[in-house]
Amino acid sequence: MASASSSALSISSSSTRVDAKAPRQTTAASPQCVTLPTLPPPPVQSQSRPWKTTAYCRKIARNVMAMATGEAPAEVATAEMPEIVKTIRDTWDKVEDKYAVSSLAVAGIVALWGSIGLISAIDRLPxxxxxxxxxxxxxxxxxxxxxxxxxxxxxxxxxxxxxxxxxxxxxx
Incomplete structure (x- = not known):
């Protein structure tokens, strides 16, 4: 059994069998006792964090309710997309072979990653x-x-x- 005090944690053995092992000696028969130092108090959480989480959850709930009723959420309806996002979306819609473009993009990223590895390997040579x-x-x-x-x-x-x-x- 474990007993906790304000300054230290004491662990004593019990006389019951654990996993079919031989019974341990009681604390009266064994004067040895293990004492552990107390744990530090848990870190204090900032008060602004729960507020942000609550506000975010309310925002999600408001958007879900708006979608369920068929209305557009207020943030989405009033906010406009940046011009570059519109340009990218229009360009992507005009692409006929999206599989080839995606493959080229992945191949370019792999080639960039490989060339960076090659340059760093050359840089390590003395x-x-x-x-x-x-x-x-x-x-x-x-x-x-x-x-x-x-x-x-x-x-x-x-x-x-x-x-x-x-x-x-x-x-x-």
Missing amino acids: LVPGLLELVGIGYSGWFAYKNLFFEPDREALVQKIRETYKEISGSS
Whole structure:
């Protein structure tokens, strides 16, 4: 049996059989007693938490009652969807082969996940990250020297960027 006091918890043995084992000695015959420290008080919950839960439950109940009567819930009827959600929904409705688009999306996510794993594996190699950083710094320096230091080269670069932009955008 267990008895609790204000400062400690005492556990004493009983003389009854448990799981067909031999009976234990009583506390009178055994002066040993196990004393456990008291448990800390349970954490105090914030007063705003039950209020939020109650308000949320009331909101759900109000929406269920409105749907049961055939009315639209007040929040849904008055709130408009953002423009991007409407655009995505319209675009998805126009797609003819949704299975292929979904498969491509999943394949893209898997490819992104795999490439992140590959890059992190390469990054863990002792020599490769430093070597790649050195190559990047060298290429950046070469690009700056070739295209940015002298004025005729800068103007040629700006002209090339403008031509490429016109080709991509299709404007004349």
